Amino acid sequence: MVILNWNGAGFLRRFLPGVLTHADGARVIVADNASTDDSVEVMSREFPLVELLLLERNFGFCEGYNQALAQVDSDFFVLLNSDVEVTLGWLRPLRALLEAGPRIAAVQPKILAHADPTYFEYAGGGGGYLDRLAYPFCRGRLFDTLEKDHGQYDDPRPVAWASGACLLVRRSAWQALGGLEPAFFAHMEEIDFCWRLQNAGHEVWYHGGSAVHHVGGGTLPKTNPRKTYLNFRNGLTLLYKNAAPGEVFWAMWQRLVLDGVAGMKFLLGGEFGNFRAVLRAHFSFYGKLGYWRKRRQAARPHLRVAERQGVYNGSLVWAYFARGKRRFSDLGIK
Structure with missing residues (x-):
């Protein structure tokens, strides 16, 4: 598990103990993206046994992870945001899915809002979808409208994209595609990566049997x-x-x-x-x-034109703003 940190000392204090408790035998690494707060001091003083990678400058989310993961030798990687609270047993179903499905290259858990875990969280929800113009949305989230979690999206299924907030990736696929697009810097980089995975013949999945809680907006608020x-x-x-x-x-x-x-x-x-x-x-x-x-x-x-998983052939903008569709189930996607 690799946590890319930038000025997130507060999140490390708050959530890293839980990550260590529920690591399920996985190696935990914090890669610091040249933080200007006291993140490095916090790691040295409060988590001296956790591996710390120091990047020479703030590479942004994309190149930061590319730089960090190039230094990690493992069959699978977890990209985990510093503002994510994991839960008991969250990693096991994700790992089992990748081990059982050789074509599956990436998988995310159910992502719930940390402030109120009865609701899905913006960045991933119950699995990522795209409309025909590449507007992203999720099961459990259309634009800024969030649904309550009633277990309606607990089924594992292939999707268009999996959230970079908590993403388990097969290393061989990551290396074959060159990781994340550096010029994106941050935002939608995981969608680009997952689209490239599907274009290369891999599968991207969501597993509702695993759940984490995401604060969201920890680096940049939505109104910025x-x-x-x-x-x-x-x-x-x-x-x-x-x-x-x-x-x-x-x-x-x-x-x-x-x-x-x-x-x-x-x-x-x-x-x-x-x-x-x-x-x-x-x-x-x-x-x-x-x-x-x-x-x-x-x-x-x-x-390729071949049909991809997780694609809504209509216009999300039209469905949401003109037709008043507010829930994923309203779109008629099977």
């Missing part, structure tokens, strides 16, 4: 324009990088229109920071289009 920027930029990039050749042009055009509508909504609502973030996101995407084109071309042998 920096987060808005990363979500819009990486959302465009995600679609451009991974969509099949026959789908990418039309899907990108529709996505650009919807991003424009979202930007105007921010502007008319007086959210000027978020409006500027949408503009910056698009300029950043166009400015690096040459780089993204190379990344798409590098993945071309894997790009």
Whole structure:
């Protein structure tokens, strides 16, 4: 298990003891992303027996994990956020699933809100899905609407993406695909990785027999324009990088229109920071289009039209905002 930490001393004090208690024999490593708080001192003083990797600078979530996992020798990795509270026996079902299914390359547990574990949490819920324009959502979460957990999503099943907040990954698949996309820095990086996994013939799963509690927003709150920027930029990039050749042009055009509508909504609502973030996101995407084109071309042998798991063929934006669909079950996905 590798916890990538940046200025998370409080979370380490709060949640690392539980991780150690429920490690189920797994090796626990904290990789510090050049924190400027007292994280390193806390680790040395309060958790001297836990392995500590010191990264030379803040590489961000993506490259931070790439750097850290390159130094770890194990058949499986767990990417675990520092703001996650694990529960008794959480790791065993995930590990058993990967051991039993050689095509399965990644799996997440049920992710519940730490503040109120009767509700699903935003970043992963009951397994990640995408609509046809690559808008992400979860069983248990459509946009900002969260469902209560009544056991309705306890079944293990293949999904489009698994949450980076708590993600068990097969090392061979991680290495074959080069890990996370460094230029994403943070946000949607696990969706990109899981899409690439499926394009390469692997499976991504959710297992409702395991549960963890996630604080969420520990690094950037949802209202932060920096987060808005990363979500819009990486959302465009995600679609451009991974969509099949026959789908990418039309899907990108529709996505650009919807991003424009979202930007105007921010502007008319007086959210000027978020409006500027949408503009910056698009300029950043166009400015690096040459780089993204190379990344798409590098993945071309894997790009395919074959049906992927966890994809909703409709428009989530239309279903949610125009038709009032607020629960995953309202979408009619089997």
